[in-house]
Amino acid sequence: MIVSVFKVILFCLYASVNSQGTIALPQNVSAILAFGDSFLDTGNNNYISTVLKANFLPYGNDFMGGKPTGRFSNGKNIADFFAEGLGVKEFVPPYLDPSLNDSDLLTGVSFASGGSGYDPQTARILSAIPILDQLDLFKKYIGNLTKIVGEEATMNILNNSVTLLCVSTNDFIVSLPVNTSQNDVLNYDRKLVNLSLTVIQELYTLGARKIAIFSAPPVGCLPVERTLFGGLLRTCVQKKNEAAQLFNSLLKERLPILANSLPQSRVAFVDFYNPLITVIDNPQQYGLQVTNRGCCGTGLLEFVFLCNRLTPTCPDDSKFFFFDSIHLSEIGCNIFVNQSLPGLVASLL
Numbered sequence: 001m002i003v004s005v006f007k008v009i010l011f012c013l014y015a016s017v018n019s020q021g022t023i024a025l026p027q028n029v030s031a032i033l034a035f036g037d038s039f040l041d042t043g044n045n046n047y048i049s050t051v052l053k054a055n056f057l058p059y060g061n062d063f064m065g066g067k068p069t070g071r072f073s074n075g076k077n078i079a080d081f082f083a084e085g086l087g088v089k090e091f092v093p094p095y096l097d098p099s100l101n102d103s104d105l106l107t108g109v110s111f112a113s114g115g116s117g118y119d120p121q122t123a124r125i126l127s128a129i130p131i132l133d134q135l136d137l138f139k140k141y142i143g144n145l146t147k148i149v150g151e152e153a154t155m156n157i158l159n160n161s162v163t164l165l166c167v168s169t170n171d172f173i174v175s176l177p178v179n180t181s182q183n184d185v186l187n188y189d190r191k192l193v194n195l196s197l198t199v200i201q202e203l204y205t206l207g208a209r210k211i212a213i214f215s216a217p218p219v220g221c222l223p224v225e226r227t228l229f230g231g232l233l234r235t236c237v238q239k240k241n242e243a244a245q246l247f248n249s250l251l252k253e254r255l256p257i258l259a260n261s262l263p264q265s266r267v268a269f270v271d272f273y274n275p276l277i278t279v280i281d282n283p284q285q286y287g288l289q290v291t292n293r294g295c296c297g298t299g300l301l302e303f304v305f306l307c308n309r310l311t312p313t314c315p316d317d318s319k320f321f322f323f324d325s326i327h328l329s330e331i332g333c334n335i336f337v338n339q340s341l342p343g344l345v346a347s348l349l
């Protein structure tokens with residue numbers, strides 16, 4: 001209670017909303033750094049050997065007039081909208097893009113890779129860049145910055161950057177069997193939370209100071225999960241949602257303990273569960289029509305290579321929360337980021 005009152009006061013002090021409805025930031029953010037899975041991958045998978053790619057239409061249908069980039073969306077994704085909302089830039093380039101210039105690097109990149117998870121087995125099954133390998137890329141990136149602006153300026157950039165960490169969804173999709181006992185779910189969630197804390201600690205050690213950790217989304221309500229395990233009515237898969245919620249509560253409980261042990265850090269828990277459930281249950285309130293299937297093809301199963309030029313898309317993707325059977329549409333990403341940004345600013349800046 002005291003903590004939440006304090007947060008509200010902080011919010012009022014720092015995150016005043018101006019007349020355009022955009023957020024006035026209390027300090028400038030120098031760069032945005034994204035780690036994790038396809039929700040934040042802006043094209044890294046284009047450069048690795050994996051079937052989890054999105055560098056063909058209809059992905060990118062609404063990106064600069066129809067340009068597939070490897071984002072798992074019809075347009076911009078969550079990393080882009082956070083970067084824009086934080087006043088950094090409109091697009092976050094993938095670190096593996098060989099054509100990056102110095103200013104791209106100085107304002108931040110994405111290290112995220114579609115299919116990655118906290119559980120090393122997840123990235124192995126899906127041939128994604130494991131989260132620990134993403135940290136190795138971060139080390140290289142720091143070397144790149146140091147070469148451009150020197151050591152001290154690099155530390156300053158890191159200190160004033162916002163780091164996003166969105167992982168776990170694929171762990172629940174591919175590594176946690178649907179029929180696991182409650183006790184095994186608890187143990188698995190504990191393991192994921194431990195791995196998450198290890199990653200946060202390592203990001204801090206490398207220089208990140210303002211770190212936003214996404215919770216798990218309502219995995220059981222992803223269209224593909226409804227189709228595979230939700231019965232004829234395609235209801236949300238409760239077991240998966242419960243596993244995600246348990247992970248979220250364990251993470252929320254342990255995060256402040258870790259954060260208190262990291263001097264000069266701000267660590268934010270980004271609720272990626274409740275905002276999504278709220279939109280899924282109340283589409284009209286957000287100007288949407290469909291939240292239980294994707295826009296691509298039938299919307300029931302199509303994603304990555306199953307969603308392609310031969311699968312016709314819905315007539316108006318701005319009415320769909322999901323673009324394919326796993327990933328949010330551009331409008332879905334925008335709605336989520338608009339809901340989360342004030343809280344993220346209040347806790348990090």
Ligand SMILES: *[C@@H]1O[C@H](CO)[C@@H](O)[C@H](O)[C@H]1NC(C)=O
Nearest residue numbers: 020021022023331334335338
């Ligand atoms: C998100 O917020 C921005 C800035 O206030 C606004 O321009 C945009 O229309 C909002 N988008 C959605 C989908 O609510």
Ligand SMILES: *[C@@H]1O[C@H](CO)[C@@H](O)[C@H](O)[C@H]1NC(C)=O
Nearest residue numbers: 024025026027028029030087
């Ligand atoms: C952010 O940077 C701009 C341009 O450098 C500057 O004009 C502005 O005062 C800064 N804002 C804050 C809150 O530091």
Ligand SMILES: *[C@@H]1O[C@H](CO)[C@@H](O)[C@H](O)[C@H]1NC(C)=O
Nearest residue numbers: 091093099100101102103104
């Ligand atoms: C760097 O590349 C971006 C596109 O990624 C471009 O907008 C920008 O103008 C380039 N900057 C320089 C200095 O070349």
Ligand SMILES: *[C@@H]1O[C@H](CO)[C@@H](O)[C@H](O)[C@H]1NC(C)=O
Nearest residue numbers: 098100101105140141143144
């Ligand atoms: C970053 O540094 C690595 C070496 O650690 C180098 O291979 C790579 O080309 C550099 N990237 C850029 C964009 O300069």
Ligand SMILES: *[C@@H]1O[C@H](CO)[C@@H](O)[C@H](O)[C@H]1NC(C)=O
Nearest residue numbers: 027155156159160209264349
């Ligand atoms: C890091 O940034 C915070 C505010 O953003 C500032 O108070 C602190 O002195 C900075 N630390 C370093 C080492 O630059």
Ligand SMILES: *[C@@H]1O[C@H](CO)[C@@H](O)[C@H](O)[C@H]1NC(C)=O
Nearest residue numbers: 177178179180181228229239
């Ligand atoms: C789940 O487990 C129960 C009992 O342990 C069993 O009856 C049921 O068939 C299993 N369902 C699936 C989909 O494996």
Ligand SMILES: *[C@@H]1O[C@H](CO)[C@@H](O)[C@H](O)[C@H]1NC(C)=O
Nearest residue numbers: 187188189190191192193194
């Ligand atoms: C997670 O970490 C805690 C404390 O650091 C430890 O006691 C526990 O055994 C770990 N659990 C798993 C499943 O790794």
